[in-house]
Amino acid sequence: MNIAISASFLPHDDGEAALAFYRDKLGFELRKDVSFNGLRWLTVGPPDQPQTSIVLTPPGADPGITDDERRMISEMMAKGTYAALLLATKDVDATFEKLQATDIDIVQEPTDQPYGIRDFAVRDPAGNLLRIQQA
Template identity: 60%
Template sequence: MSISIHSSFLPQTDPEASLAFYRDVLGFEVRLDVGYEGLRWITVGPVDQPDTAIVLHPAGLGDGLSAEESATLTGLVAKGGYFGVNLATDDLDATFAQLEARGADIVQEPVDQDYGVRDAAVRDPAGNLIRIQQLPTEG
């Protein structure tokens, strides 16, 4: 049996700002942009990885959530500490320089972590934490 990650979901609070971040700052391609009843779900992913995607969905939606629960969830998203994703690159310093030049909201500059990973972090417009890790070199 072989299982792979096809798509992950991150909440968005402003579809246009999220679209601009993932497309123009991270350089992802837009795969789907679906509207329904005034809401938008935007699927993005790395150009060279057609089978891996992130679905940016409206924050605060979910089956069986009350209005109060939805508001609480949206508030947690807005604080920027609830959702996130880890990405990887073969050149963290160059990637970070590009993100910084493109106006990314910098949370952490590249650093060697005590647990053995070199990474940096930015936030998307909804506050989701995007950690970018240096891929290990072969050899």
């Protein structure tokens, strides 16, 4: 079998803030911008990896989710406990320096983890945790 990751989903609660983060700060390209019933989905991804995308979705857009569940999702997003993503870069320290120069929310500076990975952590505008590790 040869199975590849096509897309991963992360919630967003502000399309413009999400674009400013993923496109303008991380350097991803905007691939799709879809609106439906007052909600907005954004698809972004690294320019050199057209086969891999992140779909930024409205939280709780699934019609089967109750209002209580939507509130819970919003509360978890606000705390940064709802979603996470691992990214990789060839130079963690240089990437950290570049991102630190912006108004990005730094959670952890570059650290040599006990499990053998050097990484750092940031939060996107919706509160999603992104760990960026040495490739």
